[in-house]
Amino acid sequence: MNQKLMLLGDEAIAQAAIDAGISGIYAYPGTPSTEITEYVIQSKEAKAGKIRAGWSTNEKTAMESALGMSYAGKRAIVCMKHVGLNVAADPFMNSAITGANGGLIIVSADDPSMHSSQNEQDSRVYGKFAMLPVLEPTNQQDAYDMVHYGFDMSEKLGVPVLMRITTRLAHSRAGVVCIPSRPQNEIRLPGDHRQFILLPANARRQYKTLLLKQDTFEKYALDSGFNVFTDGENKSLGIITTGIAYNYLLENYPDRHIPFPVLKIAQYPIPHSLVAKIYNSCEKLLILEEGYPIVEESIKGFLNTGKTIHGRLDGTVPRDGELNPNIVAVALGMNDSRGKDIPSVVVSRPPSLCKGCPHIYSYNALNEALEKWSKGRVFSDIGCYTLGALDPFDAINTCVDMGASITMAKGAADAGLLPAVAVIGDSTFTHSGITGLIDCVKDKSKITIMILDNETTAMTGGQDSAAFGRIEDICLGVGVKKDHIFVLDPSPKHHEENLAILRQELEYEGVSVIIPRRECIQTAIRHHKELKKAEAMKIEI
Amino acid sequence: MKRDIILAGVGGQGILSIAATIGTAALSAGLYIKQAEVHGMSQRGGDVSSNLRIADHEIASDLIPYGQADLIISVEPMESLRYLPLLSPNGWLITNTKPFINITNYPEMDKLMIEIEKIDNHIALDADEMAKKLGSGKSANMVILGAASPFLEIDYSELKEAIRNIFERKGVEIVKLNLDALQAGRDFAEAHMN
Numbered sequence: 161m162n163q164k165l166m167l168l169g170d171e172a173i174a175q176a177a178i179d180a181g182i183s184g185i186y187a188y189p190g191t192p193s194t195e196i197t198e199y200v201i202q203s204k205e206a207k208a209g210k211i212r213a214g215w216s217t218n219e220k221t222a223m224e225s226a227l228g229m230s231y232a233g234k235r236a237i238v239c240m241k242h243v244g245l246n247v248a249a250d251p252f253m254n255s256a257i258t259g260a261n262g263g264l265i266i267v268s269a270d271d272p273s274m275h276s277s278q279n280e281q282d283s284r285v286y287g288k289f290a291m292l293p294v295l296e297p298t299n300q301q302d303a304y305d306m307v308h309y310g311f312d313m314s315e316k317l318g319v320p321v322l323m324r325i326t327t328r329l330a331h332s333r334a335g336v337v338c339i340p341s342r343p344q345n346e347i348r349l350p351g352d353h354r355q356f357i358l359l360p361a362n363a364r365r366q367y368k369t370l371l372l373k374q375d376t377f378e379k380y381a382l383d384s385g386f387n388v389f390t391d392g393e394n395k396s397l398g399i400i401t402t403g404i405a406y407n408y409l410l411e412n413y414p415d416r417h418i419p420f421p422v423l424k425i426a427q428y429p430i431p432h433s434l435v436a437k438i439y440n441s442c443e444k445l446l447i448l449e450e451g452y453p454i455v456e457e458s459i460k461g462f463l464n465t466g467k468t469i470h471g472r473l474d475g476t477v478p479r480d481g482e483l484n485p486n487i488v489a490v491a492l493g494m495n496d497s498r499g500k501d502i503p504s505v506v507v508s509r510p511p512s513l514c515k516g517c518p519h520i521y522s523y524n525a526l527n528e529a530l531e532k533w534s535k536g537r538v539f540s541d542i543g544c545y546t547l548g549a550l551d552p553f554d555a556i557n558t559c560v561d562m563g564a565s566i567t568m569a570k571g572a573a574d575a576g577l578l579p580a581v582a583v584i585g586d587s588t589f590t591h592s593g594i595t596g597l598i599d600c601v602k603d604k605s606k607i608t609i610m611i612l613d614n615e616t617t618a619m620t621g622g623q624d625s626a627a628f629g630r631i632e633d634i635c636l637g638v639g640v641k642k643d644h645i646f647v648l649d650p651s652p653k654h655h656e657e658n659l660a661i662l663r664q665e666l667e668y669e670g671v672s673v674i675i676p677r678r679e680c681i682q683t684a685i686r687h688h689k690e691l692k693k694a695e696a697m698k699i700e701i
Numbered sequence: 702m703k704r705d706i707i708l709a710g711v712g713g714q715g716i717l718s719i720a721a722t723i724g725t726a727a728l729s730a731g732l733y734i735k736q737a738e739v740h741g742m743s744q745r746g747g748d749v750s751s752n753l754r755i756a757d758h759e760i761a762s763d764l765i766p767y768g769q770a771d772l773i774i775s776v777e778p779m780e781s782l783r784y785l786p787l788l789s790p791n792g793w794l795i796t797n798t799k800p801f802i803n804i805t806n807y808p809e810m811d812k813l814m815i816e817i818e819k820i821d822n823h824i825a826l827d828a829d830e831m832a833k834k835l836g837s838g839k840s841a842n843m844v845i846l847g848a849a850s851p852f853l854e855i856d857y858s859e860l861k862e863a864i865r866n867i868f869e870r871k872g873v874e875i876v877k878l879n880l881d882a883l884q885a886g887r888d889f890a891e892a893h894m895n
Contacts, residue, residue, distance in 0.1 A: 332737035332763035411762035497768035511747035
């Protein structure tokens with residue numbers, strides 16, 4: 161029997177992947193994509209089916225592992241946030257050339273309005289860049305159904321499929337009807353043993369194959385039923401929506417009757433015939449896209465000599481940020497129903513480091529150790545500790561991308577900014593910090609690196625950290641000198657000795673690594689609770 | 702029928718347990734639900750909110766349109782005011798009066814109360830104090846939910862059943878604490894509705 165579950169968009173994707181017979185899920189945590197993999201890790205069905213479920217060191221290793229599973233003929237899904245696809249871009253782009261064997265879906269969760277991100281890049285651009293089919297679900301049910309469809313398409317056409325979601329779908333719950341699960345694939349190697357060898361001669365051939373498939377991709381997008389044209393009596397305007405923008409449009413018509421012709425897009429490449437149909441039958445168009453004005457730009461064309469196209473480019477819709485029902489209402493010329501203003505007495509309440517967080521101590525100690533130098537020499541990274549940028553710490557000066565703390569500090573030190581300090585978390589260090597450290601060792605860079613080791617990936621909810629308990633071994637292994645690696649207890653009772661070490665290493669003209677190590681307060685509380693629960697269970701038995 | 706509800710609070714205050722209770726009750730009443738949550742960075746002591754939408758017909762948007770929320774349910778007084786642009790002119794504001802102060806420039810309580818009282822339809826109560834009197838400060842969320850219960854258009858019995866289901870595994874005492882908290886909030890609201 162088909163079962164109806166209340167699921168987050170992320171969870172709908174996860175449940176669908178299990179039901180569609182995946183053999184593995186690979187990911188690095190990143191908001192808003194994390195819950196996909198967490199769901200599979202916790203799923204009893206996944207455990208029973210021996211589905212490989214766990215965290216990879218970064219998105220690139222995740223993508224490559226998934227491609228390897230596809231090579232072996234089994235279905236795999238790989239999940240990341242939008243900026244994670246930058247890290248995985250090399251294998252992602254080349255997977256378009258190798259093609260897939262077992263079904264392969266890449267999920268990239270975009271974060272327009274940057275709720276938890278450093279930019280709002282639109283993963284659909286990557287889909288076009290790689291010339292792969294892209295699925296963009298409009299709701300939780302679509303997300304579920306499209307995973308099944310995506311695996312079928314991936315196996316029939318022999319290509320990876322990109323699924324793009326955005327924050328509001330990822331983190332919103334709704335009822336989802338699930339279908340019975342199907343078995344996993346058996347191991348079956350690619351029929352063409354050269355398919356995955358991208359030597360130039362093979363790659364040229366494979367690339368032509370990909371180019372030849374483009375028409376088929378478009379035909380699939382026409383036939384699948386995910387792209388829907390609905391006619392309307394009022395032809396003064398035609399509306400094209402992509403992804404969840406359709407819901408915001410529909411919300412503005414309580415009787416669910418939209419008087420204008422509407423083209424709802426959820427699968428790419430966009431069928432030309434559908435766009436032609438709405439373009440030719442309407443006086444002008446309004447394009448509603450959650451993300452970059454990609455469809456808008458392509459329909460408008462470089463010279464914009466055709467019909468009037470309204471959207472993000474002409475200011476009808478704001479150029480940046482996520483959409484909502486009111487933005488769409490205003491774009492349609494309806495009244496904005498906005499209520500009372502926020503009273504001026506309300507002040508902002510930015511996120512902050514938790515009470516008892518080890519980073520609080522580390523930043524206070526670092527600030528004190530750096531007192532004798534001018535400000536502006538601390539290069540930081542992506543994680544909870546980025547909150548060190550805010551009051552009362554004001555302790556860091558950069559946060560750019562995963563791992564950039566070490567390499568930017570190196571560049572600044574090379575330029576003569578001494579001392580230069582890098583502050584990076586344990587999980588970010590293994591994600592993308594180690595390679596930078598090797599550069600530093602090779603060049604004998606004059607930098608001090610603090611690896612804030614809270615023994616978890618804290619910001620995304622406490623996932624495993626890849627090098628748990630082995631951070632100093634890694635540093636030693638890549639060539640940092642033993643007498644310049646220090647593990648500290650980041651607590652006030654060790655303040656004097658910690659401060660002395662920090663001051664000494666800031667003066668040292670070479671690579672030094674300082675590792676303040678104490679478990680994240682959130683995971684410590686959770687582990688304490690689990691322990692108490694386990695003990696209580698023992699007593700009951 | 703539709704109820705669009707903004708749940709408000711500070712990261713870590715547990716507004717999602719209120720959402721889960723209403724959601725469970727609405728599901729067993731056969732209603733459609735959408736509930737958008739906030740995850741990630743803002744959970745670290747920042748302001749958090751959830752959009753909970755319930756209806757007897759399919760729901761389009763995951764986000765509640767501005768000016769159309771029927772209810773703001775807030776476990777913190779300043780946070781209740783942050784979402785006023787979303788509240789419908791006839792909507793109700795249900796808020797805890799116990800401030801959660803984790804910033805240095807938190808406004809004076811009197812000034813917040815003046816703003817809360819400017820809203821025609823409001824219920825303001827010290828849920829923490831009421832919950833403590835009943836035996837556990839932890840059930841303050843359920844006091845707030847109880848105060849919102851007359852406006853939910855969901856049978857009160859369904860809400861009680863949802864609490865029983867959700868807290869069942871924690872034991873009968875916890876279930877009773879939460880049911881008492883729910884009732885106390887409801888009694889307060891019914892006495893202050895007009």
